[in-house]
Amino acid sequence: GVVHRSDELVVPRARVGRVPVGVSSRRLRVVVTGGAGFVGSHLVDRLIERGNDVIVIDNFFTGRKENLVHLFGNHRFELVRHDVVEPILLEVDQIYHLACPASPVHYKYNPVKTIKTNVMGTLNMLGLAKRIGARFLLTSTSEVYGDPLEHPQKETYWGNVNPIGERSCYDEGKRTAETLAMDYHRGAGVEVRIARIFNTYGPRMCLDDGRVVSNFVAQAIRKQPMTVYGDGKQTRSFQYVSDLVNGLMALMDGEHVGPFNLGNPGEFTMLELAEVVKETIDPSATIEFRPNTADDPHMRKPDISKAKELLNWEPKVSLRDGLPRMVSDFRNRILNEDERKGM
Numbered sequence: 001g002v003v004h005r006s007d008e009l010v011v012p013r014a015r016v017g018r019v020p021v022g023v024s025s026r027r028l029r030v031v032v033t034g035g036a037g038f039v040g041s042h043l044v045d046r047l048i049e050r051g052n053d054v055i056v057i058d059n060f061f062t063g064r065k066e067n068l069v070h071l072f073g074n075h076r077f078e079l080v081r082h083d084v085v086e087p088i089l090l091e092v093d094q095i096y097h098l099a100c101p102a103s104p105v106h107y108k109y110n111p112v113k114t115i116k117t118n119v120m121g122t123l124n125m126l127g128l129a130k131r132i133g134a135r136f137l138l139t140s141t142s143e144v145y146g147d148p149l150e151h152p153q154k155e156t157y158w159g160n161v162n163p164i165g166e167r168s169c170y171d172e173g174k175r176t177a178e179t180l181a182m183d184y185h186r187g188a189g190v191e192v193r194i195a196r197i198f199n200t201y202g203p204r205m206c207l208d209d210g211r212v213v214s215n216f217v218a219q220a221i222r223k224q225p226m227t228v229y230g231d232g233k234q235t236r237s238f239q240y241v242s243d244l245v246n247g248l249m250a251l252m253d254g255e256h257v258g259p260f261n262l263g264n265p266g267e268f269t270m271l272e273l274a275e276v277v278k279e280t281i282d283p284s285a286t287i288e289f290r291p292n293t294a295d296d297p298h299m300r301k302p303d304i305s306k307a308k309e310l311l312n313w314e315p316k317v318s319l320r321d322g323l324p325r326m327v328s329d330f331r332n333r334i335l336n337e338d339e340r341k342g343m
């Protein structure tokens with residue numbers, strides 16, 4: 001395990017005398033970047049539950065302290081306000097790198113910051129992983145497949161992505177992040193793991209992040225029409241957050257680099273999704289058509305045979321079972337919001 005570089009001789013610590021990971025009894029030290037966000041906070045809960053020491057790094061762009069407030073005071077938990085675009089020094093065993101705005105509204109708000117987060121943020125976390133011999137997991141996205149010409153998408157598909165569009169800061173950013181991860185893996189011996197996450201929903205999603213599940217659920221609760229973009233015949237596959245967290249942990253603790261698709265293969269049109277939300281929340285809910293956004297992928301559905309075979313993972317929660325689990329969280333937050341506004 002000696003890697004020759006032009007300027008130095010590096011013996012990757014990742015390959016020298018590391019303690020096997022995935023042992024729940026050991027006090028594993030784990031960093032979760034973006035841990036104050038939707039997916040990150042659920043992951044942190046599970047890591048703390050299994051007895052790990054967890055450091056969250058977050059700049060609170062889209063994340064919220066409320067998502068972690070139940071862990072304040074827990075001696076295993078630390079929250080650091082930090083922007084991953086800047087370097088940081090820490091000593092840990094595993095790095096889950098989630099920090100990145102994930103919904104179109106957020107990532108288009110400041111596209112330059114989004115691509116900086118994807119490129120410089122990922123570079124810093126890989127540099128950290130290299131220095132301390134930590135294992136590094138990147139949460140990439142199904143958006144690397146762009147508007148796919150292959151359906152369903154396998155990990156071998158290279159994608160159909162517009163490099164100069166409004167979504168590029170996110171999807172090209174994640175593609176570059178994947179490249180960086182593989183180059184640190186091949187060039188510096190860093191143990192990396194790559195997850196390509198498909199649309200995920202659940203409690204703690206941002207209320208007004210413009211994503212279709214959060215929009216429809218919030219609209220149905222607020223007795224507003226559900227906004228269907230375009231003809232509503234485009235498809236997506238929706239994964240419940242606990243399934244994703246299981247997949248991320250199986251990937252991190254397993255022996256395979258990936259990339260792995262992590263998603264629920266159940267495929268729905270937006271009109272079908274509106275129907276399920278209607279059945280779940282309010283039978284009198286209505287829909288309203290709106291023009292669609294640029295470069296909106298027509299369909300998306302993961303092929304998850306690779307994760308099934310190599311990670312022994314598959315999602316367990318169907319859309320009809322998962323939706324009700326986010327409704328009470330959304331109801332409470334919408335109620336609190338209304339109270340704050342004095343409604």
Ligand code: NAD
Nearest residue numbers: 034036037038039059061062063083084099100102197200
């Ligand atoms: P989120 O917006 O809820 O969480 C992202 C977190 O990263 C937030 O807490 C935010 O404050 C933090 N963050 C953003 N930029 C940062 C920076 N420069 N420095 C430090 N912290 C920063 O989004 P999420 O849905 O939880 O997504 C988590 C990860 O999963 C993201 O990398 C996203 O691209 C990926 N992903 C999510 C989905 C999904 O459907 N939710 C799908 C594909 C990929």
Ligand code: UDP
Nearest residue numbers: 086087088089090123124125127128130131
């Ligand atoms: N880095 C960091 N924490 C560390 C080690 C590195 O934030 O503990 C950052 C470092 O500042 C650099 C990036 O990670 O910007 C890449 O580090 P690497 O050592 O791979 O590259 P170099 O510093 O040699 O350019």
Ligand code: UDP
Nearest residue numbers: 210211212213215227228229234236270296
């Ligand atoms: N969408 C919709 N109504 C909304 C928000 C989104 O019909 O209020 C559509 C959107 O055009 C897209 C799909 O839902 O076709 C999924 O959008 P989202 O932003 O949730 O995820 P992504 O496009 O990243 O898959």
